[in-house]
Amino acid sequence: GESVGLHLPTLSVQEGDNSIINCAYSNSASDYFIWYKQESGKGPQFIIDIRSNMDKRQGQRVTVLLNKTVKHLSLQIAATQPGDSAVYFCAETSLRDDKIIFGKGTRLHILP
Amino acid sequence: DAGVIQSPRHEVTEMGQEVTLRCKPISGHDYLFWYRQTMMRGLELLIYFNNNVPIDDSGMPEDRFSAKMPNASFSTLKIQPSEPRDSAVYFCASSERARGYTFGSGTRLTVV
Numbered sequence: 001g002e003s004v005g006l007h008l009p010t011l012s013v014q015e016g017d018n019s020i021i022n023c024a025y026s027n028s029a030s031d032y033f034i035w036y037k038q039e040s041g042k043g044p045q046f047i048i049d050i051r052s053n054m055d056k057r058q059g060q061r062v063t064v065l066l067n068k069t070v071k072h073l074s075l076q077i078a079a080t081q082p083g084d085s086a087v088y089f090c091a092e093t094s095l096r097d098d099k100i101i102f103g104k105g106t107r108l109h110i111l112p
Numbered sequence: 113d114a115g116v117i118q119s120p121r122h123e124v125t126e127m128g129q130e131v132t133l134r135c136k137p138i139s140g141h142d143y144l145f146w147y148r149q150t151m152m153r154g155l156e157l158l159i160y161f162n163n164n165v166p167i168d169d170s171g172m173p174e175d176r177f178s179a180k181m182p183n184a185s186f187s188t189l190k191i192q193p194s195e196p197r198d199s200a201v202y203f204c205a206s207s208e209r210a211r212g213y214t215f216g217s218g219t220r221l222t223v224v
Contacts, residue, residue, distance in 0.1 A: 034212070043116075043203050043215030044155070089155065098143065098167060100213060102155040 008087060010107040019077040021106045023090030028071060030092035034100065035064060035075045039086045044102075047075070047088075051095070077108075085110045116216035118204050124222045130192040133219045136185055137206030145213065146179055146189050147203040155203070161187065194223045 013019045025033065031052035036044035050057045050064045050073075057064050063076040073090050087107050093100045117136040125131050137144050145160040159169040164181045172179070176195070181187040191198055201220050205213040 032211075041217075043205070043218050044213075045215070046212050049212065098160065098162065099157060101157070104154050 008105050008107045010109055012109045012111055013080050014111045015080060015082060017080055019075075019080045019084065019108055021075045021077075021088050021108065023073040023075075023103050023106075025071050025073055025090065025092045025103070027092060027094075027101075029094055032093050032095050033064070033066060033073050034091045034093075035062075035073075036089045036091060036102070037084075037086045038089065038105070044089060080108075080110055082110050082112075084108060116204055116206050116214050118202075118216035118219050120219060121217065122220045122222075124224065125194055127195055127223055128193045129223075130190065131194045131198075131221060131223075133189040133202050133204075133221070135187045135189070135204030135216060137187070137204070138214055139185065141206035141208050141214075142184075143207045143209070144181060144187050145205040145207075146187070147205065147215075148200045149203060149218070150200045158189070191221075194221075196223045199223050 034049040035047040037047050038044040048059045048062050048064050050066050052068060055066050061078045065074045077084055085108060087105045089105045090103045091100045116138055119134045142163050146158040148156050148158055156171055158171045159179045160167055161181045164184055177191055179189045199222050201218045203215050203218045205215045207213045
């Protein structure tokens, strides 16, 4: 749908392979990070979060890695499925703040 | 829980007309956020409320935009007069303690 940008970076992954989506965050004071998934025609959906006192957190088929030294966040999706096709956003905030700031997003395209 | 409910899903209006977008947050959530999503700018935070009180409206583009939250279960975003550059998808999100936002399905606004 037109809710996401045509010029987003795109990651194409073979079905069944693992996907790694990267994100560089901007604010060194951010201490809470979230990954969202947005399917066509829908609102962003929470996937997984991580606090800055951790460098790795695992969910069901997803893992988030945080490298505070270089302000880098990644989302790993194991055994990528057609239903994983979406735009993925990283978001950052501070636990002292109320606002979440979203990155530009990465489109994940699943190859059959 | 029905989630965050937005209406209408689609709105097409003529330039100069008033547009009102509506949002019903999840019961018990004390934060409500309005976002706008476009191809060029991605997801932009327009305004957010805590306990029905506007906290930060620095993202509101100009005086043509206004938002209200008369009670804990209802918020509106109004554009008067509307312009073609206001065409976008507008999302409402709610959360408890500003963590793990839940987004609505959005309102796709087209101003012709």
